Amino acid sequence: MSGARSSSAISPATLQALTARFGSQLSTSPAVRRNHASVEGFHADLPPDAVLMARSTADVADAVTICAAGGAPVIAYGAGSSLEGHVLAVQGGLTVDLSEMNAVLEVNTQDMDARVQAGVTRKQLNAHLRDQGLFFPVDPGADATLGGMVSTGASGTTTIRYGGMRANVLGLTVVLPSGEVITTGGRVRKSSAGYDLTALFTGAEGTLGVVTEVQVRLHGIPEETAAAVCAFSTLKGAVDAVIYAVQYGVPMARMELLDALSMRAVNAYSRTAYAEEPTLFLEFHGSATGVKEQAETFAGIAKEHGGGAFDWSTAQEDRDRLWEARHKAYFAALALAPGKVSITTDVCVPVSRLAECIVETQADIEASGLVGPILGHVGDGNFHAILMIDPQDPGEIARGKAVAGRIVERALALGGTCTGEHGVGVGKKAYLLAEQGTAVPLMALIKQAIDPTGLMNPGKIFDAG
């Protein structure tokens, strides 16, 4: 889909100032611009007017200063893996690509923290850390940049045990809309020194400034890791096993639920032979004794809730195969319907309501005639329906949007949120109002105070005015 605008949001004088400062780091080539607006999921292409490959915080500060003077919007770009159109240049402007700011600046092994430039990806960081017995736990699936993960408040498969970005970011360097550079937080594990600006920028989707450096918490690679797959006769049984295990205090590291259709997609895509039933993908971290105890405890719980064969393995190749299949589940889902695109939902509900929310959603999808596998981070109550639609078929588009809307309404009625981890972006602004109605005016007040001209990633989270 194309949503090209007819005129540039960057004035000739601003473009000239940017070119003078950045030379070949700046591009206005249609291919480069288009490449920065090609996003996952169901969103129109909205390319920026120019793209800057930033190499330093000073580059970003100068670019923001020039754009502020010229009234040009600024959109921060990391890996482009957002599912909510965060990098779309809704009002045109300058996209600041931080992917070349990919230096690991500092690792403190005793303190288990690191400072990285915003363009470092999570896989790059973990490769860097491996020899030091440390890892960064937040895993949204995609190999996102740390700056992008901060800005969407990302989480993922390990959040049940290690928390998401909010729990693992200690401090930030941010370029404010004025071009001023601030640092928030620090290296310490905890602080009550004034307002928690680190938390404010985490999940702000680039609407309050551009994150250029991130101080993160690290964790020790566990002595032992085991992975397991367990199919259940009912979806409710799988969810109940998870609830019971958490209450019982089993310190699960990963608990992922895939519905029967997702398992069919995984088998077809990854050439695996899993049972095509509601299935949990699990991981256990701890000492050798601890992991064995956790796995055996969970096996007992699973059996009581209709779980089938429970095989667990500590072998690296078994674990890699399992998690590769899980991480490719999104692409496996897309492959169920070649030529179609996806609307990916992201609701999160209290876990006691999760089974009913998913079962009702499955029935709704089936009644709509769409293909829509469901998978999720079941320990957190967060799941995704991947609704496949033909972008050329207005009727199917309308049906897909209607199902997605009902999923949100269902989640909100159950005490949930419209977005557990993907953010609001361009597509969930109305849902945010429905969910956080009394709080949105305060969010808008903060936005107005920090970015009075509304040039930072406009059109995301809420509409101006």
Next chain:
Amino acid sequence: MSGARSSSAISPATLQALTARFGSQLSTSPAVRRNHASVEGFHADLPPDAVLMARSTADVADAVTICAAGGAPVIAYGAGSSLEGHVLAVQGGLTVDLSEMNAVLEVNTQDMDARVQAGVTRKQLNAHLRDQGLFFPVDPGADATLGGMVSTGASGTTTIRYGGMRANVLGLTVVLPSGEVITTGGRVRKSSAGYDLTALFTGAEGTLGVVTEVQVRLHGIPEETAAAVCAFSTLKGAVDAVIYAVQYGVPMARMELLDALSMRAVNAYSRTAYAEEPTLFLEFHGSATGVKEQAETFAGIAKEHGGGAFDWSTAQEDRDRLWEARHKAYFAALALAPGKVSITTDVCVPVSRLAECIVETQADIEASGLVGPILGHVGDGNFHAILMIDPQDPGEIARGKAVAGRIVERALALGGTCTGEHGVGVGKKAYLLAEQGTAVPLMALIKQAIDPTGLMNPGKIFDAG
């Protein structure tokens, strides 16, 4: 000490409006007012002009609305256990006491969450939860209210394992400076629905609004709990044992360090007979097997670092005795110097620098001639020096303040913070500027946007203008 002002900050018309609305819930009695300005630690008494015993969010909203119309400051009050003078009426005004808003509104056992009024204390909540196998983990020592713990961003002895308030608050009800009531967050475990206002109000010290309800995460009471005490020949040995245990992945639930002088104070106050050496108080949570493994692993690590006898016990009475001694350590310290008052410091440094920071601080205190035991949450790098001073001796006051200032400077030079968990309050405003210099103007901008007339707990965190 007294800092009484000569005139009231509440106009006669405002007082009349408050009296008409609240009747006997409102008091202007000198004893009640003084009682709400009698704070822990070294701060002048600054009583409010009136005190409201609030019974509902509507009460708070109406009080804030009336005060906003009349230009009167509003100070929220919970248990009064703040150590940084948060409840002092620096500019007079109305203190809103929330201690009678002490209903546990909802407990969801499957979801392990609860909603409470802001005046519920942590001990009250845990007594309420005990039969359900759940507990609320944040333990700052004092039996603070949940609303107060939100507002100072409290943490404490269990933060190393369960996180502090930031990790355990899911949502809030807040009365804004306009009198408007908003809800933030929700019941879900995670969300990326807009700016994280819950995090913004956590640690805002009542300067952005009054928290009236708190949604908290709960945790399962572990199958087994063991406590242990271990003395070390050197303070560095104790700290190194902790660093090694964390890196090794021992999931410690509590790790408290008391220096030799603190142990002497504890023995004298609690009639215990611990070795008067640098000592770790420890707690292990898990399965029976897991706790045994953790305790044995830690015993081995302690031995390698100069640890002495390592006795651990799962008996409730042994654990209670141990933690009661630890929790009374502040009062034990005060009892070292009867008639004196304390300046309690609260720095936090990267744990790799903790031993040098404490050892240099001990030497500094000794050189100053003051009595100042040191204890802390060693796993987080956070420690407190309790500097005893004679409030009638200007020279001792000056020496105490100078030592406290040097402790902060030392911590900042080591990459630390001036306050790990007590907040900024009235006493650390200059230190906040030294530590978070580039970020403070943005904090002030947010304060100005949300509370333009500066009536919410004035004189805390930063000075107006």
